[in-house]
Amino acid sequence: MSRILSKTATTIKPSSIREMFNLASGMDNVINLGLGEPDFTTPPNVIKAAEIALQKGLTHYTLNAGNLTVREAVSQKLLSKNGITTNPETEVIITNGAMGGLYLALQVLLNFGDEVILPVPSWTNYSAQIQMANGVPVPLITQRKDGFIPDPECLKKRITQRTKAILINTPGNPTGGVYTKEILEKIAEIAIEYDLMVISDEVYEYFIWEGYEHISIASFPGMAERTVTINSLSKTYAMTGWRVGYATAPANITAAMIMLQENVYACVNSIAQEAAIEALSGTSEYLDAMIKEYATRRDYMIHALSELPGLNVFKPLGTFYMVADISETGYSPDDFAVKLLKNTGVCVIPGTAFGGGGENFIRIAYTNTMPNLENAINRMSLFIKS
DSSP states (O other), X not given: OTTSSOHHHHHOOOOHHHHHHHHHHTOSSOEEOOOOSOSSOOOHHHHHHHHHHHHTTOOSOOOTTOOHHHHHHHHHHIIIIIOOOOOTTTSEEEESHHHHHHHHHHHHHOOTTOEEEEEESOOHHHHHHHHHTTOEEEEEEOOGGXXXXXXXXXXXXXXXXXXXXXXXXXXXXXXXXXXXXXXXXXXXXXXXXXXXXXXXXXXXXXXXXXXXXXXXXXXXXXXXXXXXXXXESTTTTTOGGGOOEEEEOOHHHHHHHHHHHHHHTSSOOHHHHHHHHHHHHSOOHHHHHHHHHHHHHHHHHHHHHHTSTTOEEEOOSBSSEEEEEOGGGTOOHHHHHHHHHHHHXXXXXXXXXXXXXXXXXXXXEOOSOHHHHHHHHHHHHHHHHO
């Protein structure tokens, strides 16, 4: 019976994020600062578009790549927002969230033993998905002094004959670090010099602070042909449950992703695709309001957390996350997170969940209302002082 489960099924482990959620699920009066999900409702115009699609009876299978109308909307957005020119018929695929796009990309790019350089701390699923594609994640630890952005010279040193790709995430989860144009140019030069692919996860592109700008590496000369750009509507339009993402890549890679998608889940939900057109092409009023609210919360949390003894906060330049060094409290991140949850009902994520470099940190998501954030700060203050 021990041979029933595959090696993949027995080696991929649940993340500490899931463990914290499971622990919190049995508790009352929890304030969740661990969930990387907007607390807003999907914009009304997007919901209305879905209702209209239902009334029209658009409830059937779509093309494996996604409806062309959706891909055209994505292509237009990529051009206007990201400076990436794409052919919507051959270079764009609609995926089951960004996770689906990442899964497909890794499956079609990696052979057994291929290495993917992964700057860490990073989102927990990157390493797991690389391993599920029979690849080898090669962690590249980033430093706070560098804004949690990889040093190009250190990146070069991680390249071997087995290196196939570099996976970047900007703005980045969990740290909120943002890759500058200069850093992206150097990474592009390295990718071209060593003939590597770049997988660029850009799901937090609209949540960027202090005058910084989001730049897509695929917009640089020579990079469109060696980049898979992954994105999603989940964070931008508070559509996590709709499961709509997209990817753009060279036509041969996109074709392989489409073929694989046919054999995994056929296509993305037809109604969600219609809603995606409205999200991408309709009014930005609700997105603008979300961004403004996140900015207010960010500023409050930076100030409030900095006032707590023992916490050293890294000021995030993007996303709706921040990390705080808690080493002065004398706790490990895991002990701190568990004791904080059990004693106060405030849920945060230990930095050890993020694949290296987070041994002294906790991650805090400000995806909660201002009253709840203020309540959480009060609880944390009492916990730390006690």
